[in-house]
Amino acid sequence: MLRKDVLVAVVLAVALIAAAVANMTPRPLGLDAPANVFSAGRAMVDNRVIAKVPHPTGSPANYAVRNYLVSRMTQLGLSPQIQRIDAFQERPGKEPLVIGGVVENVIGVLPGKDRSAPALALMAHYDSVPGSPGAADDAAGVAAGLEIMRILKAQGTPARDVVLLLTDGEEAGLVGATGFFQSHPLARRIGFVINMEARGGGGPANMFETAAANGAVVDMFRKVAPSPASSSLTVYLYKQLPNDTDFTVPRKAGIAGLNYAFIARQFDYHSPVSTPENLSQGSLQHLGDEVLATAREAAFAPALPGKAPDKVYSNTLGSYLLAYPPLAGWGVLAVALALTALGVWRARRVDAFVWADVAKGVGAALYLLLTSATLFMLARRVTGAGFGFYDQAKLLANVHLWELALLVVGIGALLYTAAAVGRGRMRLAAAGLALLAGFLCTALSDWNLIGLGIGGAGAVVALLAFGRPAGVAGTWTGVLCLAFLAALALQIMAPTAAFLIAWPLAFGALAGAVSGMGTWRPIAAPIIVAVLAAVGLQWVLSYAHGVFIGIDMVEVQALFVWLSALLLWPLIQAEPEETRPRTVALIVLAVGFAVVGLVRAIPPWSARHPQPAIVTYVVQGATGQAKRFSLAPNPPDWARTVLKADGGHIVQDVAPGGWRGSPGDILSAWAKPVNPLPPAVMLNRVIDGSLEVRIVPPAGARTLTLDIRPTGKLTDATINGRPVKLLTQPGQWNRIYWQGAAEGVAVGFRAKGPGVIDTRYTATTEAWPTDAKPLPKMPPKVSGNSISGSTIVTGEQRFTW
Template sequence: MAAVLGVALIAAAVANMTPRPLGLDAPAGVFSASRAMVDDRVIARVPHPVGSPANYAVRNYLTGRMTQLGLSPQVQRIDAFQERPGKAPLVIGGVVENIIGVLPGKDRNAPALALMAHYDSVPGSPGAADDAAGVSAALEIMRILKSEGTPARDVVLLLTDGEEAGLLGATGFFQNHPLAGRIGFVINMESRGGGGQANMFETAAANGAVIDMFRKVSTSPISSSLTVYLYKQLPNDTDFTVPRKAGIAGLNYAFIARQFDYHSPVSTPENLSQGSLQHLGDQVLATAREAAFAPALPGKAPDKVYANSIGPYLLAYPTLAGWGVLALTLALAALGVWRARQADAFSWADVAKGLGAALYLLLTSATLFMLARRVTGAGFGFYEQAKLLANVHLWELALLVVGIGAALYAAAAVGRGRMRLSAAGLALLAGLLCTAFSGWNLIGLGIGGAGAVVALLSFGRPAGVAGAWTGVLALAFLAALALQVLAPTAAFLIAWPLAFAALAGAISAMGTWRPTAVPVIVALMAALALQWVLSFAHGVFIGIDMVEIQALFVWLAALLLWPLIQAEPEETRPRTVALIVLLVGFALVGLVRVIPPWSARHPQPAIVAYVVQGATGQAKRFSLAPNPPDWAREALKTDGGHIVKDEPPVGWRGSPDSTLSAWAKPVNPTPPAVMLNRVIDGSLEIKIGAPPGARAMTLELRPTGKLTDATVNGRPAKILTEPGQWTRVYWQGAPEGVAIGFRAKGPGVIDTRYATITDRWPVDAKPLAKMPANVSGNAISGSTIVTGEQRFTW
């Protein structure tokens, strides 16, 4: 088993390597990461959020670069907003400046290809990956496309602004620009980290023909229909969301490794993986070239199931073919069972025990992973998990070892037998410890308790390998069957390793190993399929901070490894080995907890802001990041104030649990102008104008009565409909401000709260001390927030 696992781990590591970045002297017709990095270094020189002077400088640079490419760039300046209804309605908007260039095609009336990336960054991050990498890759790809002649259709280079603020640039373009109606295909580039392979993770609906094109032209693609399915279920959005919802076909690419760098001050050109940029450019160039020069763009066709198979080949088939995969799997398993029965090595009673062992493994490994996450001491949240991301390789290794220990223990319990109480005790103890390390945890206790019940029912008399393995496969077959019915594009995740395991079972007569060469064949098959499972497990690990999901991949690995790890009846050594492996895994988790994670490469996040009351000048120094470093605490006490827990300032979407403040020296703020105006048509509007230098504003409104016909800058909005309900308006990059209009049937009252953010420290306040190398100022750290409230009546 150790040899199989070692081979699979090495193969998975090789499969996840990025290509060698090509140099400046690479042939003109191929993508060169080194050429793209010339642009990346300029774009990501400093943080450049929407509305900032640095972003205007990036805009000017990009219009110059597009002019050099002969794309005749235009700047679309527009205010755009998105609504998010709910119990606390939210409007996110601002003034954005999209940069649009066109490479003319032979047929100017044909549906056009849009190559899209966003050039703004979040506050506090240079954004070398998110999304300077996408922008620089797009410029290099457009250079190559132009060098290859006149495309069949127009190729539009769309560099959007305000993506980080809320998809504002994409919204403004696709809702208002004349070119938007001509776009027939969109390729978007994003990132959610600083490295890793570029994953084509999202398509529009009815993607069958698009996937056929993608498979035909892509080299070494990384993609699966599972990510498309999952992304639809998650609340995450990118610029691609806007055209996708409009029914426009396309592909969305991103790399997501090195998650610590995401939206961080260390997302610099020096820290960006040029191999990731090379892989992104290679993948997008292939599909962009095909979409630009093909006689027709791919149309709509039923969704396909697709994923990387062994090696770089992308396997795809219609969703109905998934039933064929399950039928073949069932036939192979039936053949294995028949052969095992012929050899008198099969018991139907053992099938139930094996099914119980598989269910126990799922439940207990999930509980153990939940426990491991809590033992680290890291909280849950964007900044809270930074400690784990700073030690990400050790953390992933710890989870791997815990997963191996859980699989060995479940296989020992069903094979050895007479482990009901000890197996139940392990599951229940893990559940109880979840509560001990993080407070009352009903989920952990419930899953651990369920695992204990399964152990009591399953681990009595020893089970033979053939019957137990059949039971393990039977549970997987039921799960794959359910997915084939409910989510057919995701069913392959279970169906493919299950088919491999069933084939191994048929060859080995469900693990009875006749003839003697069979173990070698099964081991090689297990290593091949296990590499595939490990690659998926790694992708989920770096993408989602829910480590209990890794139980799924431990279970999938067990489908393949079961005959190699199940203990013989009454054999005690495998149980001892399993417990030792579990202890080693949790020792590694303990190291994650105690080893100081912070360094100049992975600095501890800090957010310190100066918050001033607009009417009085009274001030506080705020720390807005959880677990602030000593530097931040000292910064709060600079003026002699005492640190206390506090409510987050208006406009900051943080938790009171992680918000600290201390009294600060009063300063002379410049508050925004907030006014109630009566419009000529009889309606009312509340307008907030930004003071000089302010980049972003928040306006919260709470009417005492019902209002109608609400607008944002004159456009209809579904807000201010419920008396007593706060509506929040976040507005960025607009010195002229924003106006919220409405109609009232009679006299009324509306309460308002405001905040403006200026990306500098007050000039008449004591400056912040220099940060140590292992601390970074994230997001709006170093900013001044001016707050206030007003009541308006009419």
């Protein structure tokens, strides 16, 4: 029989290689590609123009992009039009928020045979955030849309109109999409939307969101997608997250569709290095290939897919997408249960099964979940990187080493758990490991007790489970039983997500049935188990990678360590007399944390991955008093030099109005007074007897923040004449965040009798004051992100009537 450690090494190597291959993007096609296929090379011609410089909503650079898009759509024969509109979204809360602005959507139409049929809309946004050229987010989607429209037009007249909707103001808060779907006549005719996005600079294009009742849409998607990357889990999880894209607007309006994005190379997201040179053309190729296939089907099909019950679906091997109704999930669980029972029956036939060991297996699985989560949390804190968008830049700049560190720590936790339950007599050692990890995690988290609580729970489980040695058959059964209960709970509460546990469970149960729950009969059983483990583990690792790049919550990786245990358990559990597995596990854990130490110690910054800096000049509008601010955590020496340029001392401060920052991250220093013009804020009485607070920005200011607090009850609030739910509670601050508004914004209301209203404002101009000391030259390993180099004028005013 082959040595189990050799099999484990081979299984891990094969699964890792297969998972890496599954996440590769296709070879980008060049300018000479056939005219009827998508070419990343052709799309890059547009991308280089669109993403030449940062172009946020309302900026001169964005107007230049708008003009270019009108020209390109005219060349394509789409008869483009510009929808200029002020639009806003309301976000209720403790302090009601309205996000809006003046946007200019660019809309073109490829006429179909039936002009009255529900139309297809291809959607992407052409604005970027300040400080980023936005080659990925979302010049990639815009360029892909232009190339796809060229191909669709060349194919002939579609069955229905195809609308190319290039929105403005997505980064400002989905403002352009809101304005289109609320006000444009074409919006009433849209029957299907395909949105293209990016949250990084590379990786496969994942179809990660659909509208409700997606069964027929998923059937269409499966039929035509050439190399899909998608699952119903991402659709389910995205609904739980507070994230939005332009697709949110039509989805909430009940319009069916598909939402695509690539999210690898997260360092580039909203960064100055999101340039055409750094954009993965393979990702652009994959996005174009996938969207072209679904767009072609939707454009030329006799009818668009209707509503049907949601389906469970996911990639399996390669690009094959398996889908089935949620009801079939019960069948998967039944098969897994039957296979587990068969494995138990075979083990009992050879007297290799002890029922008491099942409880130890359940305990081992719980210990693995709790302790690996604690170890991952500890690893995250050992890196020294904080939590937040800019805090994790250090990890994203060294992302491959960081992912390797977590992989090794996870393998170590898995091996240690399997050694502890098999060998027995490791209660105190296993409990000590969990407690030590929890204590260190808490100590490195300003004594937040979460880490210690989870580690302590793992220690309690260790004391209960790791006494006498346990046999493989019983413990593996216990591991599978816990997974069955978890999959059963998901099947009841979230059936479209249950496959994440049910499928590895089924693979593990099949391996258990083949091998007699690890009693290795027949003689080829170890090879069969290893093959099943490699196939299943590749799938688990692919999901683990997706979660790793998607959210900065490394403790979630404990779930995938546990799922790996379902597949690997009979190959890794130690025999009672073996000491080597425990030693190997501790060495692997030590190596994992050594790699974590390298992540902390190795300077990550380079010209490709520069350290973020955000420096601004903040001026009090009434007095001209000024401060220089650093708004990014852990600012580089360059930013500190900027702060001290006028001789001021650096102190911790409160973020200027409109900026979100954690306490301790915001630094400031006194600066010489300058004289930029503040916005004009005034109280006007309207001809119908109502009142309005109007704010008009100074020349050059692109964004405004206006906070309003009434002291009495007001009614009939409006923004630019349209009703809004603001000013309903006396003493409550209400915030309006407005972009691209040279004419400003007016907040109207009615009041019974005299009253008082307090206002606070900021106006941001993305330029350094001309009468201040100029910014020093920026080193190549530092980048000015977001509104760095801007001037912010703040002030407050009280009005009475």
